[in-house]
Amino acid sequence: MTSEQLLETTNRSLPIVLLRAREAVMAHFRPMLAAHGLTEQQWRVLRVLSEMGELDASHLAHHACILPPSLTRMLKTLEANGWIEGRRDKDDGRRMLFSATEEGMRFIATVSPKGAAIYHDLVDAYGEEKLRQLVDLLDELQTSVNGVAK
Secondary structure, three states, X not given: OOHHHHOOOHHHOHHHHHHHHHHHHHHHHHHHHHXXXXXXXXXXXXXXXXXXXXXXXXXXXXXXXXXXXXXXXXXXXXXHOOOEEEEEOOOOOOOEEEEEOHHHHHHHHHHHHHHHHHHHHHHHHHXXXXXXXXXXXXXXXXXXXXXXXX
């Protein structure tokens, strides 16, 4: 069998199927985020900081799945909105640490129930057990392929 024969058609290609699934899910969340003046990436940053506490930019970029150059611009916007704050690390003056402000936490508390309601609708449509299995399988896939040579 040749490598061309191993490739699935695009409608069964893993990268494309994952992108389609992501877009199908995010289509439900984007209007809510837009109504609050947020991009998907900004929301991820706020959620990560609210859940994990203070982080440096590299850890924040990793956990929010954002490229560092995009994060740098986004942090300025989130700081200007008063939702996050940055401070120099006392042990390493070159390193910045970021955290959600009280205002940012209030904002997250306002928006989160709307996101949770959308998520609940997705669970109702797909099934709680199937969704849990899907997330577990995707986590397993990520762990498995992280060691694959690029």
